[in-house]
Every structure is written in C-alpha cells, then in structure tokens.
Amino acid sequence: MSAHESSGEPAAPLPPRVEAGHLSLDRASLVAWGEAFGRAARAPLVVTLTGELGAGKTTLAQAICRGYGVRDEVTSPTYSIVQEYESDRTPVYHLDLYRLRGPEELANIGWDDVIVADALVLIEWPERAGAYLPPHVPIRLAHDPAHADHRLLLAG
DSSP states (O other), rough: OOHHHHHSOOOOOOTTTTTEEEEEEEHHHHHHHHHHHHOOOOSSSSEEEOOTSSSSSSHHHHHHHHTOOOOOOOOOOTTTSSSOOOOSSSOOOEEEOTTTOSSGGOOOGTTTHHHSSEEEEESSGGGGGGGGGGGOOOOOOEEEEEOOOOOOOEEO
C-alpha cells in the first residue's frame, strides 16, 4: 500500500509499465517517461527523486515539469536549493536538498510552506529531509550496469 493510499488520499497516477518493477531507459525514453508522468500528475503531489550523482534526477525533473506544463527553462536548484515554476495548472517547486546538512536546515528554505502548497513538488536528495518528508511518490534512478547509456527507473 502506498503512502497516499494509507492516508486516504488517491494513489498518484503513474505512467504504464512502472508496476512491473523497473525500467531500463535510454535518455530519450527517460525524458518521454518523465513527460508522461508530468501530464498524468495531479497536485497536490510530492515526488522524490533519488539516485547517485549523474543518475539523471535533474533530467527527469525537467521532463516532468515540461509534461506538467512548465514553459520556463528548468535548471538544477543545487545552489538555490528551491526553484519555483509556473504552469498552466499549479505552481511547481523543484528542490535539491544535496547541500543541506540535515533536516534542521529545512526551516531556512521555507519547507513547511512548500510541502503543504497546492503544487507539484519535486525533491532531489530527499533523504536529507529525514522524518520531515511527507507522503510522496518515490522514484529512484540508477546506472544500468548492462547498458552504460541507460538508467534503471523504479517508481511507486
């Protein structure tokens, strides 16, 4: 049971084939998957993106934003930590918590306001939020050892 189902909220929509476990995707397929996810997403929704450096988290966040209707260029929020984008639907918050030392620094970035907003919230490096992470759709990316130009995607 997902966190949304256990809280009485409807389960977040996921594009086809995710329930089968993991997908091995090249960059173009990862982008297409992210755009499909963005089109299917309904706010309020928190999505976490995990994976090692270079696994494609920001690429996927950019694709999800495009699918959700963000027209502006989506950049990595590594230094700003939080980026806000407008879409035709709701705001989108893209957070990169990599530079935080721990959950005690969340108050400095407006965390409480972001996670309760009627928005799509994408969080890279969510483990830095610790127990403050709300119910969310987890997406994990990893390098595919069988194909150097592919990423393994696990979602839901």
